[in-house]
Amino acid sequence: MSAMNASVPGDMSQKPSVWESLAWLARLILAGVFLVAAAPKLLDPAAFAASIANFRVFPDSVVNAIATVVPALELCGALALLTPWRRGGALLLAGLLLAFTALLALSLARGLDLDCGCFGTTSRADPVSPLHLVRNAGLLALAVLVLIPKRVR
Amino acid sequence: MTQWFTRQDLRETVLLTALGAFAGLVHLGLRPELPVLAEPAAACTLDGLPEAAVLAPVVEPPAASMEPAVPMTPVSTPAGGAP
Secondary structure (H helix, E strand, C coil): CHHHHCCCCCCCCCCCCHHHHHHHHHHHHHHHHHHHHHHHHHHCHHHHHHHHHHCCCCCHHHHHHHHHHHHHHHHHHHHHHCCCCHHHHHHHHHHHHHHHHHHHHHHHHHCCCCECCECECCCCCCECCHHHHHHHHHHHHHHHHHHCCCCCC | CCCCCCHHHHHHHHHHHHHHHHHHHHHHHHCCCCCCCCCCCCCCCCCCCCHHHHHCCCCCCCCCCCCCCCCCCCCCCCCCCCC
16 A cells, blocks of 8 residues: 555656755746847847957857857757756756856956847947856856756755 | 766757757858858058058048039029019
8 A cells, every 4th residue: 555655756746845846946047048048149140249259268260150059059958948858958058157157257357348248239238247257156056956966855 | 975967967968069059050051141260350450451551552532622513603583582
C-alpha cells in the first residue's frame, strides 16, 4: 500500500515545492527579459553593431557577426528555458551574462561614457553604469536558481 | 560532492550555442547592408591619410557675385496701384 502512495516522478497531481515554484518563476523572468532584449537587436542589427563598436574591444571585422550571433544566442537560450532543455538554456544565458558583465565592467574601468545597447538602441539613452552590473548579477542569480540540481534543493 | 552539470546539460548548451551561431550567421548573410567581414574604420591621423587625399587640389567654391545671373527687369505695377 505504501508503494501506491510513493511519489512518482512527473506526477502532475503533486503540489510543487517552493523551490520548484521559484525555479519556474526564474525561468519565466529570464526568458521574458532575454526575449525582450533580443527582439530589437534582431530587427535592427546595424544599430546593435554600432553599439558594440563603441565599446572598442572587438576588431571591426567581426563586429557585424557579433551583432547578429549574440541576439540569436539570446533567443535560443530564452526559448530553451521554456522547454525541457531548460538547463542547457540557463547555462547558455549564464555564459552570455558573464560575458556582458565583463564587457560592462571593462568599459566602466576605462571610463567610457557610452550607451549600453543591452536592449537594442532605444530613443532613451541608457549609459553604462554600475547599476547594469547589479542587474546582471540579479539575472545571473536567476540562472543559477534554474541550474540548482534537485538533490541540492 | 554534488555534480551541478551533467553531460546532458553540456550537450544541450553546445547544441544551443551551435544553433544560435548558425542562425546568427545566416541572419548576417541575409542582411546586405551588413558585410560579413566589415572593413576596418579609416584612420583619422594626418600620417594615415592616403597620398591622393593629401595631393588632391582644393577646389574652392565659386565666389559669390553680387551681379544677378538674370538681368533684372522693372516690375510693372498694376494700373491704379500704389506708386
